[in-house]
Amino acid sequence: MQGRFWTLITSVFSHNMFIHFLMNMFVLSSFGPVLERLLGSRRFIMVYFIAGVFSSFCHALVSAMLLGQPDLPALGASGAVSAVILIFSFLFPKNTILIFGLIPVPALWGAVLFIGLDVWGLVAQAEGGGLPIGHGAHLGGAFTGIIYYYFFLRRKNAYLA
Numbered sequence: 001m002q003g004r005f006w007t008l009i010t011s012v013f014s015h016n017m018f019i020h021f022l023m024n025m026f027v028l029s030s031f032g033p034v035l036e037r038l039l040g041s042r043r044f045i046m047v048y049f050i051a052g053v054f055s056s057f058c059h060a061l062v063s064a065m066l067l068g069q070p071d072l073p074a075l076g077a078s079g080a081v082s083a084v085i086l087i088f089s090f091l092f093p094k095n096t097i098l099i100f101g102l103i104p105v106p107a108l109w110g111a112v113l114f115i116g117l118d119v120w121g122l123v124a125q126a127e128g129g130g131l132p133i134g135h136g137a138h139l140g141g142a143f144t145g146i147i148y149y150y151f152f153l154r155r156k157n158a159y160l161a
Helices: 007-013 018-039 041-065 078-091 107-126 135-160
Strands: 096-099 103-106
Touching: 007 041, 018 041, 018 078, 041 078, 041 135, 078 107, 078 135, 096 107, 103 107, 107 135
Parallel strands: none
Antiparallel strands: 096 103
C-alpha cells in the first residue's frame, strides 16, 4: 500500500519464529525434491518464487480488503510452500502424505483439507477471531499451484501416469 513492492519478495525469505521456519523447510524438503526433479531446478525455482510473491500479494490484499488491517504483517515461505504442496497433490493424487507428520491420507485429500482449513481460518479472522496465520498467503500460494498445474502440467501429467 505504501509502494514498497520489494517486501512482497523479502517476506517470503524471512521468518519471525524458528518453529515456523522449521515447519516450512520440513514440508519443502518433503515435496520439493520430487517436483524439482520433474520440473528441473530452474523451473522449480521460478514457480516457487512466483508463488511466494503472489501469496504475499494475496496476504496484503486480504488483510486490507477483507480484514480491514492493511498493516497486518506476514513473514514466511508458507504461501510458496502451499503451491508446492498443491502441485505435488495434483501430480500424485493417490500418494500417501502425512498430515502433521502423523495421519496418512491420499495427497489430494490432504490438499483439500489444507485449503479447507485455510478458508475456515480466513472466515474466522474476518469475523474477528482465528489464529495469527496468513491464510490469505496460504490460499494465494495454493491458487498459484493449481493454476500452474492446470496450465502447464496437466497434459504432461497424463504421460507420467
